[in-house]
Amino acid sequence: MKKLILLSVLIFGFYFSYGQDVPAMRYEDKIRIREAIHISKLVGDKLWKGINEVPFVVLLVTDSVEFLINHPYPSNDFVLSEDDKILNTKILYRQKRFPDWYLATFPAVNGVNCIVVGTPEKTNKNSTNWIITLLHEHFHQYQFTSMNYYDEVNKLDLSGADETGMWQLNYAFPYDNVKTIQQFNKYTSALHKAVSNVERRSFKNDFRNYLRERTRFRKSLTPADYRYFSFQIWQEGIARYTEYKFIHELDNYIPTGEITQLKDFINFKDLKTRFYHAALNSITQSKLEIEKRICFYDIGFAEGILLDKLNPDWQKKYLTDRFYIENYFDRK
Structure with a gap:
């Protein structure tokens, strides 16, 4: 009798554990x-x-x-x-x-x-922003996954004793330094003006001023701090720029009917204008001491727009001349 009871328990346990619904993605x-x-x-x-x-x-x-x-x-x-x-x-x-x-x-x-x-x-x-x-x-x-990516990141010599990669988020950049903040604000104001006037007659002068203020910002940092800033612009900033470029390519794109039926879906064409102005405005509205490294995302977006204007082939250098996107302005 005990054997029968034990067998019944085992059979019941088998069906209980394996008879449950398998988790499925929505x-x-x-x-x-x-x-x-x-x-x-x-x-x-x-x-x-x-x-x-x-x-x-x-x-x-x-x-x-x-x-x-x-x-x-x-x-x-x-x-x-x-x-x-x-x-x-x-x-x-x-x-x-x-x-x-x-x-x-x-x-x-x-x-x-x-x-x-x-x-x-x-x-x-929302669904559209999640897709982007x-x-x-x-x-x-x-x-x-690009060739030698991790080796070249290690050569930046920014990780200290951290072997987890969390230094990319937690590096002690001088976000709260008053002089850094002051020059950062001058630099981002000049960047905002240059991008805003990219199709106007004043662009050449605005671009020169942007370069001057960017150089002054670089000189206000230690070499290590500037390497970190440049790395973030290259990695996260150009990723933000890439979001915009994807949206920009979708003016005539017809989404699947299933996607358009989602209640929170926004047309990609409508998103393009919103995205552009939100990213551009955040360059001057974000506070370095508050948003910290997140500020660098939209700076990279804006500098990518300038690169498109001045050197349409700059992306050919992206994976071979890493981390200093100011080098891409040179067409050579």
């Missing part, structure tokens, strides 16, 4: 990710040659589960959720490990750079 998250991948395939290589050769790996973090898509060799802690027909790939899952508000790219699974991202609700973004953010993060995948 339909709306699938179509958002699909839209981002489709946009990248459509115009990505026009913006950055080779970007579509980089796997668009996403780790979507939900309340209790993480869903993995497009990973070439996932770790053994992931199991199959479904062979999905919307994304045309297998979706794997595991228990949640990362915060569900993340918007980041790093080697999260088996050394592969993954876009680790929470849902639009958890990251406070995935493209921002895909550009980071493009940066991080």
Whole structure:
């Protein structure tokens, strides 16, 4: 009798554990990710040659589960959720490990750079901005997988004793230094004016003034601090610029019907104007001592606009002459 009871318990436990529903990614998250991948395939290589050769790996973090898509060799802690027909790939899952508000790219699974991202609700973004953010993060995948990227980052000699990479966020830049703030404000004001007048007669004079104030800002920093600033402009600033360039290419793009049915979807053409003015205005409105390194994102966007004006081929240097984008103004 005891053996029968034990057998019944084991059978019941088997059906209880394996009969439960397998976690599945939400339909709306699938179509958002699909839209981002489709946009990248459509115009990505026009913006950055080779970007579509980089796997668009996403780790979507939900309340209790993480869903993995497009990973070439996932770790053994992931199991199959479904062979999905919307994304045309297998979706794997595991228990949640990362915060569900993340918007980041790093080697999260088996050394592969993954876009680790929470849902639009958890990251406070509407569907359109969330899609564009995935493209921002895909550009980071493009940066991080480029030849000798990590070796050249290490040569910046900015990490100190930190081997985790967190120095990129926590470096002790002089955000609160009064003289740094004063020159930063002069530099960003000149940058704002140059970009605002990029198609006007005053542009040449405005650009010269911008270069002067940028040089003064560089001289106000220690060499290490300037290396950090330049690194952030190169990495995060040009990623922000890339967001805008993706949006700019979508004037005549027709989104899928499923995406347009989402209540929080904004037309990409409408987003372009909003994005441009918000990014440009934040250059002078953001406070270095408050927003800290986040200020550098929109500065990179604006300097990318100037590079487009003065050297349309500047992107050819991006992965071979890293970290100092002022070098790209030279057409040679």
